[in-house]
Amino acid sequence: MLAGIDVAKVLADSLKAARVPQPATLLKREPRERATGDLAGGTRSRVTEIPCSGIRDESAKAGRRTATVVLLGATILLDGARVVPVPGDAVTIRGETFEIAEVEDDPTSAAYVCTCGTVGPGVR
Numbered sequence: 001m002l003a004g005i006d007v008a009k010v011l012a013d014s015l016k017a018a019r020v021p022q023p024a025t026l027l028k029r030e031p032r033e034r035a036t037g038d039l040a041g042g043t044r045s046r047v048t049e050i051p052c053s054g055i056r057d058e059s060a061k062a063g064r065r066t067a068t069v070v071l072l073g074a075t076i077l078l079d080g081a082r083v084v085p086v087p088g089d090a091v092t093i094r095g096e097t098f099e100i101a102e103v104e105d106d107p108t109s110a111a112y113v114c115t116c117g118t119v120g121p122g123v124r
Contacts, residue, residue: 012074021053024093
C-alpha cells in the first residue's frame with residue numbers, strides 16, 4: 001500500500017485489462033524435510049505450485065539462455081495471502097520452467113523482476 005492505494009492490485013488489473021500478462025506458475029520450494037524417521041533415509045523437497053501472472057523476456061549468450069520474468073505481486077496468492085518469490089524458487093511461463101536466480105525487491109509488492117536461468121542452446 002502506498003498512500004492507501006494498493007499499487008500491486010492497480011498494476012495487475014491495468015495490465016490484465018490490456019491483455020499484457022501471461023499465465024504463469026510460481027514453484028515455491030520449501031526447505032527439505034526427512035522422508036522417514038530413519039536419519040539415513042534422505043530428504044525430499046516440498047514444492048507448492050501457485051498460479052499467477054507475469055511477463056517474460058528472453059536473451060541468449062554463448063549457449064546460455066536467460067530470462068527476465070516479471071511476476072505481478074497481486075496475482076501471487078496462496079490461501080488469500082500474497083507470496084514473495086525468492087532465489088531458488090522456479091517459474092513456469094509460456095510452457096517453460098526457469099530457475100529464479102535473483103529477485104529485485106519491490107517495496108510496493110507490485111511487480112517482482114526475477115532474473116532466471118536455464119541451460120540451453122540459446123534463443124529458439
